[in-house]
Amino acid sequence: MPRINSPAELEELRKGILSKRDPDKPCIAICAGISCLALGNDRVISAFEEEIKKQSLEAKVDIRATGCHGFCEKGPNVVIYPEEICYIEVTPEDVPEIVSQTVIGKKVIDRLIYADPNTGEKAAHQSEIPFYKNQTRHLISNNTKIDPKSIDDYLALGGYSALSKALFEMTTEQVLEEIKKANLRGRGGGGFPAGLKWETARNAPGEEKYVIVNAHEGEPGAFMDRALFTGNPHNVLEGLIIGAYAIGSHQGFIYTRHDTPQLRDNIDIALTQAEEYGLLGENILGSGFNFNVEVHLDIGIFVSGESSALMRSIEGKTPEPRPKYIRTSVSGIWGKPSNLNNVETWANVPQIINKGSEWYTSIGTERSKGTKLISLSGNICNTGVVEVPMGTSLREIVYDIGGGIPNGKKLKAIHFGGPMGGSIPESLLDTPLDFDELAKLGAPMGAGGMLVMDEDTNMVDVARFFLNFLTDESCGKCVPCREGIRQMLKILTNISEGKGKEGDIELLEELSEVMGEASLCALGKTASDPVLSTLRYFRDEYEAHIKEKKCPA
Amino acid sequence: MDNDKIGQIIDKHQGKASSLIQVLLEIQSENHWLPKEALERVSEKLQVPLTRILHIATFYKAFSLVPKGRHEIHICVGTACHVRGATRVLETVQDLTGIKPGETDSDSKFSLETVNCLGCCALGPEIVVDGKHHGRITPAKAEDVLKKYE
Ligand SMILES: Cc1cc2nc3c(=O)[nH]c(=O)nc-3n(C[C@H](O)[C@H](O)[C@H](O)COP(=O)(O)O)c2cc1C
Ligand code: FES
Numbered sequence: 001m002p003r004i005n006s007p008a009e010l011e012e013l014r015k016g017i018l019s020k021r022d023p024d025k026p027c028i029a030i031c032a033g034i035s036c037l038a039l040g041n042d043r044v045i046s047a048f049e050e051e052i053k054k055q056s057l058e059a060k061v062d063i064r065a066t067g068c069h070g071f072c073e074k075g076p077n078v079v080i081y082p083e084e085i086c087y088i089e090v091t092p093e094d095v096p097e098i099v100s101q102t103v104i105g106k107k108v109i110d111r112l113i114y115a116d117p118n119t120g121e122k123a124a125h126q127s128e129i130p131f132y133k134n135q136t137r138h139l140i141s142n143n144t145k146i147d148p149k150s151i152d153d154y155l156a157l158g159g160y161s162a163l164s165k166a167l168f169e170m171t172t173e174q175v176l177e178e179i180k181k182a183n184l185r186g187r188g189g190g191g192f193p194a195g196l197k198w199e200t201a202r203n204a205p206g207e208e209k210y211v212i213v214n215a216h217e218g219e220p221g222a223f224m225d226r227a228l229f230t231g232n233p234h235n236v237l238e239g240l241i242i243g244a245y246a247i248g249s250h251q252g253f254i255y256t257r258h259d260t261p262q263l264r265d266n267i268d269i270a271l272t273q274a275e276e277y278g279l280l281g282e283n284i285l286g287s288g289f290n291f292n293v294e295v296h297l298d299i300g301i302f303v304s305g306e307s308s309a310l311m312r313s314i315e316g317k318t319p320e321p322r323p324k325y326i327r328t329s330v331s332g333i334w335g336k337p338s339n340l341n342n343v344e345t346w347a348n349v350p351q352i353i354n355k356g357s358e359w360y361t362s363i364g365t366e367r368s369k370g371t372k373l374i375s376l377s378g379n380i381c382n383t384g385v386v387e388v389p390m391g392t393s394l395r396e397i398v399y400d401i402g403g404g405i406p407n408g409k410k411l412k413a414i415h416f417g418g419p420m421g422g423s424i425p426e427s428l429l430d431t432p433l434d435f436d437e438l439a440k441l442g443a444p445m446g447a448g449g450m451l452v453m454d455e456d457t458n459m460v461d462v463a464r465f466f467l468n469f470l471t472d473e474s475c476g477k478c479v480p481c482r483e484g485i486r487q488m489l490k491i492l493t494n495i496s497e498g499k500g501k502e503g504d505i506e507l508l509e510e511l512s513e514v515m516g517e518a519s520l521c522a523l524g525k526t527a528s529d530p531v532l533s534t535l536r537y538f539r540d541e542y543e544a545h546i547k548e549k550k551c552p553a
Numbered sequence: 554m555d556n557d558k559i560g561q562i563i564d565k566h567q568g569k570a571s572s573l574i575q576v577l578l579e580i581q582s583e584n585h586w587l588p589k590e591a592l593e594r595v596s597e598k599l600q601v602p603l604t605r606i607l608h609i610a611t612f613y614k615a616f617s618l619v620p621k622g623r624h625e626i627h628i629c630v631g632t633a634c635h636v637r638g639a640t641r642v643l644e645t646v647q648d649l650t651g652i653k654p655g656e657t658d659s660d661s662k663f664s665l666e667t668v669n670c671l672g673c674c675a676l677g678p679e680i681v682v683d684g685k686h687h688g689r690i691t692p693a694k695a696e697d698v699l700k701k702y703e
Contacts, residue, residue: 075675222670298574377633383674451632
């Protein structure tokens with residue numbers, strides 16, 4: 001690979017890549033996301049490779065193993081370009097027919113396209129399938145167009161043009177200003193303005209500063225960060241390099257989990273390729289800016305995703321949080337200013353730099369801008385990765401995109417934010433997706449795991465489930481969290497088993513208050529949120545458990 | 554596990570103390586558990602006190618200080634799998650194998666662990682045996698899956 005030494009050379013390279021690509025050449029994009037792989041898509045990929053060889057089509061047809069397409073429910077997913085025909089639930093046996101009929105013969109195979117379960121109406125293209133049609137996919141849509149192992153695919157879509165623009169046409173202050181004006185808020189759970197955090201790290205004393213990608217994704221039911229990062233690693237990397245430039249950092253870390261090997265592989269390849277092109281390392285694009293990235297593989301326990309715990313883990317210690325009298329953006333890894341952002345937060349940066357903060361702020365609500373990735377799961381017809389503008393109503397997500405509740409059941413509640421989040425009842429379904437609106441209702445968005453629950457769900461059990469999860473995941477360092485969660489769990493278990501007593505609910509509320517005040521980190525402080533939110537909206541269910549010793553659900 | 558292999562893993566990380574977790578993970582995935590001799594060797598080579606290594610090795614569920622069975626079963630008990638009936642699947646697997654999460658049976662055939670979300674929520678409830686995913690599992694299907702393992 002040639003090293004690129006200037007913006008002009010980057011554009012030259014891009015032109016070269018594009019000139020070798022024929023937009024009319026058929027390309028088979030096969031999803032290699034975690035769900036599709038688990039459904040056996042590796043066999044579908046091999047079948048396509050064999051079939052193409054058998055029919056001697058190697059020169060005429062491209063095959064691309066991509067990241068998650070989003071519609072995990074109907075996997076294994078395959079998209080045939082240039083027509084963008086979507087085939088769902090593809091098996092290796094379907095492959096010869098797809099190649100002859102669709103790739104060569106340009107005919108749609110009826111049996112493999114999406115059919116609406118209610119109306120039977122068929123849809124062959126992404127732009128017609130309700131699941132995709134009702135989304136606004138600025139970040140995740142590139143997944144089908146990119147082989148995550150190919151930097152050229154990313155460059156072909158305009159990749160690294162934002163980096164080039166930032167380094168050569170903008171000062172570090174201007175980059176920071178743009179992110180602040182865009183009001184990009186952190187996607188990892190807190191919704192903290194990224195620009196402000198960057199500014200703190202930038203202004204913090206010390207020569208050495210770090211920037212970090214939080215790719216831990218410990219929230220159960222959340223899988224969108226992995227989908228985005230595995231499927232389009234350069235997008236996140238480009239954002240990180242731009243952030244490093246604005247903050248004045250020369251060393252980055254990517255913090256990820258040990259149990260997603262595809263993600264690790266794709267990150268490693270992306271780093272190597274970016275370095276070879278001179279987009280990473282010394283003197284990036286000939287700008288004089290130096291930046292290196294190290295991958296830190298970690299074990300997926302929930303609290304490792306918390307900022308100070310994560311940073312301790314990068315130092316090689318156990319992930320125990322510390323109190324935040326001093327922010328990690330001032331004193332983080334080895335006591336140096338360390339700016340941590342979530343995968344999706346970083347991924348938003350290149351498009352903000354490219355299209356400007358004005359474009360970005362035109363999407364979303366007053367205080368929540370841009371789109372948000374959602375992992376839709378639970379009792380819902382279409383489980384998958386969804387991207388919608390902030391402000392989209394939960395109703396649209398559940399019904400227009402999610403296809404409603406399976407088995408003719410009624411919707412009961414929606415849970416956001418995992419073990420530190422909350423559940424809201426069906427009656428609040430018209431609430432917009434918005435950091436502050438959801439937080440006000442006691443169901444903060446968290447990282448974007450949206451769990452749908454049907455009428456058979458027992459809400460006391462849901463609260464108990466999350467507490468049970470947290471007893472294992474609390475690091476054990478501070479007493480209010482460690483003991484508080486355990487005592488709450490005991491009380492809830494008693495209530496679930498029909499052994500609840502008068503006064504239990506009040507005791508739960510009192511414990512919540514103490515934990516909220518006295519715990520060391522957000523895990524303990526918000527561990528009681530699922531209990532409090534279910535008490536707020538489903539108190540009668542608790543009371544029925546206690547008084548009538550039975551579960552109404 | 555021989556010392557050469559451990560040496561190789563440590564060398565790969567340039568003997569840096571900050572790569573302790575990664576070294577332990579690689580030994581765990583190679584050997585399926587962390588024998589005492591291996592930990593002593595890591596301690597010596599990385600210049601990290603054994604107490605700190607044990608602190609880490611006992612902190613994470615992913616590490617095992619005792620030998621594991623020939624087949625490792627992971628049952629997802631994450632949120633989506635939970636609302637789709639993972640508890641019943643877990644109970645069935647416990648009955649079939651006679652072990653609880655964290656245990657290994659007396660013939661060293663199976664080890665059982667629960668995990669919190671593998672990111673394949675579309676497939677819930679889900680079990681993974683030796684890294685192979687089995688999705689949309691019912692108690693009856695779980696029995697069929699486990700029968701295949703010797
Ligand atoms: C217990 C706990 C677990 C967390 N897990 C994650 C996680 O898995 N991924 C993530 O991005 N943020 C996680 N966070 C939030 C981080 O502490 C931090 O706020 C975030 O990574 C900052 O990035 P952002 O501002 O871009 O959201 C967690 C927080 C807590 C308290
Ligand atoms: S993993 Fe294939 S669509 Fe999500």
